[in-house]
Amino acid sequence: xxxxxxxxxxxxxxxxxxxxxxxxxxxxxxxxxxxxxxxxxxxxxxxxxxxxxxxxxxxxxxxxxxxxxxxxxxxxxxxxxxxxxxxxxxxxxxxxxxxxxxxxxxxxxxxxxxxxxxxxxxxxxxxxxxxxxxxxxxxxxxxxxxxxxxxxxxxxxxxxxxxxxxxxxxxxxxxxxxxxxxxxxxxxxxxxxxxxxxxxxxxxxxxxx
Amino acid sequence: xxxxxxxxxxxxxxxxxxxxxxxxxxxxxxxxxxxxxxxxxxxxxxxxxxxxxxxxxxxxxxxxxxxxxxxxxxxxxxxxxxxxx
Numbered sequence: 001x002x003x004x005x006x007x008x009x010x011x012x013x014x015x016x017x018x019x020x021x022x023x024x025x026x027x028x029x030x031x032x033x034x035x036x037x038x039x040x041x042x043x044x045x046x047x048x049x050x051x052x053x054x055x056x057x058x059x060x061x062x063x064x065x066x067x068x069x070x071x072x073x074x075x076x077x078x079x080x081x082x083x084x085x086x087x088x089x090x091x092x093x094x095x096x097x098x099x100x101x102x103x104x105x106x107x108x109x110x111x112x113x114x115x116x117x118x119x120x121x122x123x124x125x126x127x128x129x130x131x132x133x134x135x136x137x138x139x140x141x142x143x144x145x146x147x148x149x150x151x152x153x154x155x156x157x158x159x160x161x162x163x164x165x166x167x168x169x170x171x172x173x174x175x176x177x178x179x180x181x182x183x184x185x186x187x188x189x190x191x192x193x194x195x196x197x198x199x200x201x202x203x204x205x206x207x208x209x
Numbered sequence: 210x211x212x213x214x215x216x217x218x219x220x221x222x223x224x225x226x227x228x229x230x231x232x233x234x235x236x237x238x239x240x241x242x243x244x245x246x247x248x249x250x251x252x253x254x255x256x257x258x259x260x261x262x263x264x265x266x267x268x269x270x271x272x273x274x275x276x277x278x279x280x281x282x283x284x285x286x287x288x289x290x291x292x293x294x
Contacts (some may be wrong), residue, residue: 042262105265113261121269194265197274201281 012071037178038110047182048113055161058154058189064119065150065196065203069142072203083134091133098126106190116153123194128201133173139202148197153192156186211221217257224250237286241279 016145029041030050036044046054064133109115139146160181164172173181227250231243248271255264 078281099269112263115262118262118265118269121274125269125273132277197270201274201277 010079011072016056028158031076033180035175037175037180037182039114040109040111040113040115040161042113043109043115047185048178051161054189055154061193061196062151062154065199068200068203083132088133091129091135095126097121098129102126103188104193109185109186116186117193119186119190120193120197123190124197124201127194127198128132131202132200136192136202139199146195149191149195151192153185153189156188160185219251220254220257224254235281238280241276241283244279245272245276248276 022190026041029045032049033039033041033044036048038044038048046053102122104123105114106119107114127136129140142150158175164174167174224247227243227247231240231247234240234243248267252264252268252272255261255267
Protein backbone atom coordinates (compact mmCIF):
# COMPACT_ATOMS: atom_id res chain seq x y z
CA UNK A 1 0.00 0.00 0.00
CA UNK A 2 2.78 2.36 0.97
CA UNK A 3 4.76 1.43 -2.15
CA UNK A 4 1.69 2.06 -4.34
CA UNK A 5 1.18 5.48 -2.76
CA UNK A 6 4.87 6.26 -3.29
CA UNK A 7 4.67 5.21 -6.93
CA UNK A 8 1.57 7.36 -7.46
CA UNK A 9 3.33 10.37 -5.92
CA UNK A 10 6.44 9.80 -8.04
CA UNK A 11 4.34 9.50 -11.22
CA UNK A 12 2.40 12.66 -10.39
CA UNK A 13 5.67 14.50 -9.77
CA UNK A 14 7.11 13.25 -13.08
CA UNK A 15 4.04 14.44 -14.99
CA UNK A 16 4.31 17.92 -13.45
CA UNK A 17 8.00 18.04 -14.44
CA UNK A 18 7.38 17.30 -18.15
CA UNK A 19 8.95 19.91 -20.44
CA UNK A 20 6.80 21.88 -22.87
CA UNK A 21 6.34 19.95 -26.14
CA UNK A 22 8.54 21.34 -28.93
CA UNK A 23 5.91 20.81 -31.65
CA UNK A 24 2.28 21.76 -31.15
CA UNK A 25 0.41 18.91 -32.82
CA UNK A 26 -3.14 20.37 -32.46
CA UNK A 27 -2.15 23.46 -34.47
CA UNK A 28 -0.52 21.28 -37.16
CA UNK A 29 -3.66 19.15 -37.42
CA UNK A 30 -5.87 22.22 -37.56
CA UNK A 31 -3.64 23.72 -40.24
CA UNK A 32 -3.84 20.65 -42.48
CA UNK A 33 -7.53 19.87 -42.01
CA UNK A 34 -8.32 21.27 -45.47
CA UNK A 35 -6.37 18.47 -47.21
CA UNK A 36 -7.62 15.63 -45.03
CA UNK A 37 -10.96 15.09 -46.77
CA UNK A 38 -12.91 14.96 -43.49
CA UNK A 39 -14.03 17.63 -41.06
CA UNK A 40 -13.47 15.90 -37.72
CA UNK A 41 -9.88 16.16 -36.45
CA UNK A 42 -9.85 12.75 -34.71
CA UNK A 43 -10.92 10.94 -37.88
CA UNK A 44 -8.41 12.98 -39.90
CA UNK A 45 -5.56 11.90 -37.61
CA UNK A 46 -6.65 8.25 -37.40
CA UNK A 47 -7.25 7.61 -41.10
CA UNK A 48 -5.16 10.20 -42.90
CA UNK A 49 -2.27 11.78 -41.00
CA UNK A 50 -1.48 8.66 -38.96
CA UNK A 51 -2.96 5.99 -41.22
CA UNK A 52 -0.07 3.62 -40.45
CA UNK A 53 -1.13 3.24 -36.83
CA UNK A 54 -4.69 2.33 -37.74
CA UNK A 55 -3.56 -0.11 -40.44
CA UNK A 56 -1.28 -1.95 -38.02
CA UNK A 57 -3.93 -1.84 -35.28
CA UNK A 58 -6.41 -3.63 -37.51
CA UNK A 59 -3.76 -6.20 -38.45
CA UNK A 60 -3.07 -6.87 -34.75
CA UNK A 61 -6.79 -7.29 -34.07
CA UNK A 62 -7.04 -9.81 -36.90
CA UNK A 63 -3.98 -11.72 -35.62
CA UNK A 64 -5.54 -11.91 -32.14
CA UNK A 65 -8.67 -13.37 -33.68
CA UNK A 66 -6.61 -15.96 -35.59
CA UNK A 67 -5.10 -16.99 -32.26
CA UNK A 68 -8.54 -17.47 -30.70
CA UNK A 69 -9.70 -19.44 -33.73
CA UNK A 70 -6.65 -21.70 -33.58
CA UNK A 71 -7.36 -22.44 -29.92
CA UNK A 72 -11.05 -23.31 -30.29
CA UNK A 73 -11.54 -27.05 -30.58
CA UNK A 74 -15.02 -28.05 -31.70
CA UNK A 75 -15.44 -28.99 -35.37
CA UNK A 76 -19.21 -28.82 -35.72
CA UNK A 77 -21.59 -25.87 -35.51
CA UNK A 78 -22.84 -25.73 -31.95
CA UNK A 79 -26.57 -24.90 -31.86
CA UNK A 80 -27.49 -21.93 -29.73
CA UNK A 81 -28.94 -22.56 -26.30
CA UNK A 82 -32.60 -21.51 -26.23
CA UNK A 83 -33.20 -18.33 -24.28
CA UNK A 84 -36.27 -16.73 -22.75
CA UNK A 85 -38.92 -15.73 -25.33
CA UNK A 86 -38.98 -12.14 -24.09
CA UNK A 87 -35.19 -11.84 -24.46
CA UNK A 88 -35.40 -13.23 -27.98
CA UNK A 89 -38.15 -10.78 -28.95
CA UNK A 90 -36.16 -7.86 -27.51
CA UNK A 91 -32.99 -8.95 -29.32
CA UNK A 92 -34.90 -9.23 -32.60
CA UNK A 93 -36.20 -5.71 -32.05
CA UNK A 94 -32.85 -4.21 -31.03
CA UNK A 95 -30.54 -5.82 -33.61
CA UNK A 96 -31.77 -3.80 -36.65
CA UNK A 97 -31.66 -0.63 -34.56
CA UNK A 98 -28.05 -1.35 -33.60
CA UNK A 99 -27.11 -1.89 -37.24
CA UNK A 100 -28.72 1.47 -37.99
CA UNK A 101 -26.77 3.14 -35.16
CA UNK A 102 -23.55 1.59 -36.47
CA UNK A 103 -24.23 2.97 -39.94
CA UNK A 104 -24.93 6.40 -38.45
CA UNK A 105 -21.71 6.36 -36.40
CA UNK A 106 -19.76 5.37 -39.50
CA UNK A 107 -21.21 8.20 -41.56
CA UNK A 108 -21.03 10.88 -38.88
CA UNK A 109 -17.34 10.04 -38.27
CA UNK A 110 -16.35 12.51 -41.00
CA UNK A 111 -18.02 15.43 -39.22
CA UNK A 112 -18.31 14.61 -35.51
CA UNK A 113 -17.22 11.99 -32.94
CA UNK A 114 -17.78 8.52 -34.35
CA UNK A 115 -16.05 6.39 -36.95
CA UNK A 116 -15.09 2.85 -37.85
CA UNK A 117 -14.05 1.54 -34.43
CA UNK A 118 -17.18 2.78 -32.69
CA UNK A 119 -19.42 1.49 -35.48
CA UNK A 120 -17.64 -1.87 -35.42
CA UNK A 121 -18.02 -2.10 -31.65
CA UNK A 122 -21.78 -1.51 -31.92
CA UNK A 123 -22.02 -4.18 -34.65
CA UNK A 124 -20.07 -6.59 -32.44
CA UNK A 125 -22.34 -5.84 -29.48
CA UNK A 126 -25.33 -6.69 -31.69
CA UNK A 127 -23.68 -10.02 -32.57
CA UNK A 128 -22.97 -10.86 -28.94
CA UNK A 129 -26.53 -9.94 -27.96
CA UNK A 130 -28.01 -12.18 -30.68
CA UNK A 131 -25.75 -15.01 -29.51
CA UNK A 132 -26.82 -14.56 -25.87
CA UNK A 133 -30.46 -14.60 -26.94
CA UNK A 134 -29.82 -17.92 -28.66
CA UNK A 135 -30.51 -16.62 -32.17
CA UNK A 136 -27.00 -17.01 -33.60
CA UNK A 137 -24.95 -20.22 -33.71
CA UNK A 138 -21.33 -20.19 -32.56
CA UNK A 139 -18.65 -20.20 -35.24
CA UNK A 140 -16.90 -23.52 -35.41
CA UNK A 141 -15.53 -23.23 -38.93
CA UNK A 142 -16.09 -19.80 -40.46
CA UNK A 143 -17.18 -20.20 -44.08
CA UNK A 144 -15.74 -18.42 -47.08
CA UNK A 145 -18.13 -15.46 -46.83
CA UNK A 146 -17.34 -14.93 -43.16
CA UNK A 147 -13.60 -15.15 -43.78
CA UNK A 148 -13.90 -12.58 -46.57
CA UNK A 149 -15.76 -10.26 -44.25
CA UNK A 150 -13.14 -10.69 -41.54
CA UNK A 151 -10.23 -9.62 -43.75
CA UNK A 152 -12.17 -7.15 -45.96
CA UNK A 153 -11.26 -4.09 -43.90
CA UNK A 154 -7.55 -4.84 -43.87
CA UNK A 155 -7.57 -5.77 -47.57
CA UNK A 156 -9.31 -2.55 -48.62
CA UNK A 157 -6.90 -0.57 -46.46
CA UNK A 158 -3.84 -2.30 -47.94
CA UNK A 159 -5.10 -1.94 -51.53
CA UNK A 160 -5.73 1.78 -51.07
CA UNK A 161 -2.30 2.14 -49.44
CA UNK A 162 -0.62 0.35 -52.36
CA UNK A 163 -2.42 2.48 -54.94
CA UNK A 164 -1.32 5.58 -53.04
CA UNK A 165 2.20 4.13 -52.92
CA UNK A 166 2.18 3.86 -56.72
CA UNK A 167 1.64 7.62 -56.87
CA UNK A 168 4.24 8.57 -54.33
CA UNK A 169 4.04 7.94 -50.59
CA UNK A 170 2.33 5.12 -48.70
CA UNK A 171 -1.08 6.17 -47.36
CA UNK A 172 -0.91 9.72 -48.69
CA UNK A 173 -4.21 10.17 -50.46
CA UNK A 174 -4.71 12.80 -53.15
CA UNK A 175 -6.67 15.48 -51.31
CA UNK A 176 -9.47 15.57 -53.90
CA UNK A 177 -10.36 11.88 -53.38
CA UNK A 178 -9.40 11.65 -49.70
CA UNK A 179 -12.96 11.89 -48.36
CA UNK A 180 -14.26 9.09 -50.58
CA UNK A 181 -11.25 6.88 -49.88
CA UNK A 182 -11.57 7.36 -46.13
CA UNK A 183 -15.27 6.51 -46.22
CA UNK A 184 -14.47 3.39 -48.28
CA UNK A 185 -11.76 2.27 -45.85
CA UNK A 186 -13.94 3.01 -42.85
CA UNK A 187 -16.85 0.99 -44.22
CA UNK A 188 -14.60 -2.05 -44.70
CA UNK A 189 -12.99 -1.52 -41.31
CA UNK A 190 -16.32 -1.23 -39.46
CA UNK A 191 -17.54 -4.48 -41.01
CA UNK A 192 -14.32 -6.35 -40.25
CA UNK A 193 -13.93 -4.95 -36.74
CA UNK A 194 -17.55 -5.83 -35.96
CA UNK A 195 -17.07 -9.40 -37.20
CA UNK A 196 -13.70 -9.81 -35.46
CA UNK A 197 -14.84 -8.50 -32.09
CA UNK A 198 -18.03 -10.53 -32.07
CA UNK A 199 -15.99 -13.49 -33.38
CA UNK A 200 -13.78 -13.33 -30.30
CA UNK A 201 -16.95 -14.05 -28.34
CA UNK A 202 -18.72 -16.41 -30.75
CA UNK A 203 -15.61 -18.57 -31.18
CA UNK A 204 -14.79 -18.87 -27.51
CA UNK A 205 -18.30 -19.86 -26.43
CA UNK A 206 -18.60 -23.07 -28.36
CA UNK A 207 -16.47 -25.23 -26.06
CA UNK A 208 -18.93 -25.06 -23.20
CA UNK A 209 -21.90 -27.03 -24.59
CA UNK B 210 -17.69 24.48 -5.15
CA UNK B 211 -19.40 24.38 -8.53
CA UNK B 212 -21.64 21.40 -9.38
CA UNK B 213 -19.24 20.41 -12.18
CA UNK B 214 -16.24 20.21 -9.86
CA UNK B 215 -18.25 18.32 -7.24
CA UNK B 216 -19.32 15.82 -9.90
CA UNK B 217 -15.73 15.40 -11.12
CA UNK B 218 -14.43 14.76 -7.60
CA UNK B 219 -17.21 12.24 -6.99
CA UNK B 220 -16.41 10.57 -10.32
CA UNK B 221 -12.69 10.34 -9.53
CA UNK B 222 -13.39 8.89 -6.11
CA UNK B 223 -15.83 6.34 -7.57
CA UNK B 224 -13.25 5.37 -10.24
CA UNK B 225 -10.51 4.72 -7.69
CA UNK B 226 -12.92 2.90 -5.38
CA UNK B 227 -14.28 0.61 -8.11
CA UNK B 228 -10.76 -0.12 -9.40
CA UNK B 229 -9.55 -1.03 -5.89
CA UNK B 230 -12.60 -3.19 -5.22
CA UNK B 231 -12.27 -4.97 -8.58
CA UNK B 232 -8.65 -5.81 -7.80
CA UNK B 233 -9.15 -6.91 -4.20
CA UNK B 234 -12.45 -8.81 -4.39
CA UNK B 235 -12.01 -12.55 -3.98
CA UNK B 236 -15.23 -13.47 -5.83
CA UNK B 237 -14.42 -13.48 -9.57
CA UNK B 238 -17.98 -12.75 -10.70
CA UNK B 239 -18.19 -9.72 -8.43
CA UNK B 240 -14.78 -8.54 -9.66
CA UNK B 241 -15.97 -8.70 -13.28
CA UNK B 242 -19.12 -6.73 -12.47
CA UNK B 243 -16.96 -4.13 -10.71
CA UNK B 244 -14.69 -4.01 -13.77
CA UNK B 245 -17.73 -3.25 -15.96
CA UNK B 246 -18.81 -0.54 -13.51
CA UNK B 247 -15.27 0.87 -13.70
CA UNK B 248 -15.44 0.87 -17.52
CA UNK B 249 -18.75 2.76 -17.54
CA UNK B 250 -17.47 5.33 -15.03
CA UNK B 251 -14.32 5.69 -17.15
CA UNK B 252 -16.49 6.38 -20.21
CA UNK B 253 -18.22 9.10 -18.18
CA UNK B 254 -14.81 10.53 -17.24
CA UNK B 255 -13.73 10.63 -20.91
CA UNK B 256 -16.99 12.41 -21.77
CA UNK B 257 -16.29 14.94 -18.98
CA UNK B 258 -12.80 15.48 -20.47
CA UNK B 259 -14.58 16.35 -23.76
CA UNK B 260 -13.28 13.24 -25.58
CA UNK B 261 -16.55 11.69 -26.80
CA UNK B 262 -14.69 9.45 -29.30
CA UNK B 263 -12.83 7.64 -26.55
CA UNK B 264 -15.94 7.63 -24.35
CA UNK B 265 -17.86 5.77 -27.06
CA UNK B 266 -15.07 3.24 -27.60
CA UNK B 267 -14.57 2.73 -23.87
CA UNK B 268 -18.28 2.13 -23.23
CA UNK B 269 -18.64 -0.28 -26.16
CA UNK B 270 -15.33 -2.18 -26.04
CA UNK B 271 -13.94 -1.59 -22.55
CA UNK B 272 -17.15 -2.14 -20.62
CA UNK B 273 -19.42 -4.06 -23.01
CA UNK B 274 -17.37 -6.55 -25.02
CA UNK B 275 -14.56 -7.11 -22.52
CA UNK B 276 -17.15 -7.49 -19.78
CA UNK B 277 -19.06 -10.08 -21.81
CA UNK B 278 -15.83 -12.01 -22.54
CA UNK B 279 -14.75 -11.95 -18.88
CA UNK B 280 -18.21 -13.08 -17.70
CA UNK B 281 -18.01 -15.92 -20.21
CA UNK B 282 -14.57 -16.89 -18.88
CA UNK B 283 -15.92 -16.92 -15.29
CA UNK B 284 -18.76 -19.17 -16.48
CA UNK B 285 -16.20 -21.56 -18.03
CA UNK B 286 -14.17 -21.63 -14.82
CA UNK B 287 -17.26 -22.36 -12.70
CA UNK B 288 -18.39 -25.14 -15.05
CA UNK B 289 -14.92 -26.68 -14.84
CA UNK B 290 -14.73 -26.45 -11.07
CA UNK B 291 -18.08 -28.20 -10.51
CA UNK B 292 -17.96 -32.02 -10.76
CA UNK B 293 -19.66 -33.39 -13.89
CA UNK B 294 -23.24 -34.50 -13.06
